[in-house]
Amino acid sequence: MRLKDMFQVQTVSGQPVTVESVTVTPQxxxxxVRLPIGGFVWNRPTAILVERDETAKRFPIVDIxxxxxxxxxxxxxxxxxxxxxxxxxxxxxxx
Amino acid sequence: MIDARNTLQxxxxxxxxxxxxxLERIFAAAQPGAVFSEPVVSGNYTIITASEVTSGxxxxSGxxxxxxxxxxxxxxxxEVSQSEQANSVGGGVGGGGGSAGRPVAVIIIGxxxxxxxxxxxxxxxxxxxxxxxxTMLAVLRRARKASKG
Numbered sequence: 484m485r486l487k488d489m490f491q492v493q494t495v496s497g498q499p500v501t502v503e504s505v506t507v508t509p510q511x512x513x514x515x516v517r518l519p520i521g522g523f524v525w526n527r528p529t530a531i532l533v534e535r536d537e538t539a540k541r542f543p544i545v546d547i548x549x550x551x552x553x554x555x556x557x558x559x560x561x562x563x564x565x566x567x568x569x570x571x572x573x574x575x576x577x578x
Numbered sequence: 579m580i581d582a583r584n585t586l587q588x589x590x591x592x593x594x595x596x597x598x599x600x601l602e603r604i605f606a607a608a609q610p611g612a613v614f615s616e617p618v619v620s621g622n623y624t625i626i627t628a629s630e631v632t633s634g635x636x637x638x639s640g641x642x643x644x645x646x647x648x649x650x651x652x653x654x655x656x657e658v659s660q661s662e663q664a665n666s667v668g669g670g671v672g673g674g675g676g677s678a679g680r681p682v683a684v685i686i687i688g689x690x691x692x693x694x695x696x697x698x699x700x701x702x703x704x705x706x707x708x709x710x711x712x713t714m715l716a717v718l719r720r721a722r723k724a725s726k727g
Contacts, residue, residue: 520636522601523634524633525631531692544694566721
């Protein structure tokens with residue numbers, strides 16, 4: 484099995500929803516991992532395409548929870564590294 | 579021996595064949611239909627929820643040969659012939675999987691246009707904050723201890 488077949492990233496458009504003159508087409512991105520003994524799928528919404536009066540506008544879907552989680556993780560990692568470096572410097576300076 | 583091996587092979591193939599639909603169900607989560615809900619109409623508003631979906635699973639199979647029943651004539655330490663060994667066949671197939679979903683945003687189509695409202699999961703953020711804080715405290719405490727010692 485080739486690596487390309489094992490890991491796939493797909494961007495797919497869903498069924499459009501039409502309400503009066505507005506057509507909304509949802510878009511999602513999926514990470515698919517195919518293994519001989521199983522598999523894994525991670526699918527997340529990315530945007531919606533809004534068509535009205537022959538004009539199309541893309542509204543991105545922002546995952547605030549995920550962004551905050553990653554921000555917290557990054558902040559704690561940076562703070563931990565900085566404090567470790569400071570403590571080691573202080574230890575070296577001490578006679 | 580060959581017959582037993584063939585039986586075992588067919589049993590394993592049969593098991594794998596039965597588990598294939600399960601795998602197909604896991605990969606069905608890659609469709610946009612799994613992420614976006616059916617539109618719900620309430621008055622002048624149409625609401626669609628967008629969720630993040632994760633699913634995974636795996637399966638495995640195994641088998642072996644052995645004597646059907648221990649021979650009464652057989653003495654301890656006595657070697658058993660290959661044909662006797664292949665009297666019985668055993669095999670098994672097992673698998674497991676799971677899936678999870680989390681709402682990410684709500685799409686509202688109304689008279690005043692289309693709006694995308696993000697869903698803020700306070701519980702997840704609080705848990706992440708507690709974990710990050712506890713890890714930082716542990717690192718700081720260890721560093722302080724190391725600098726003293």
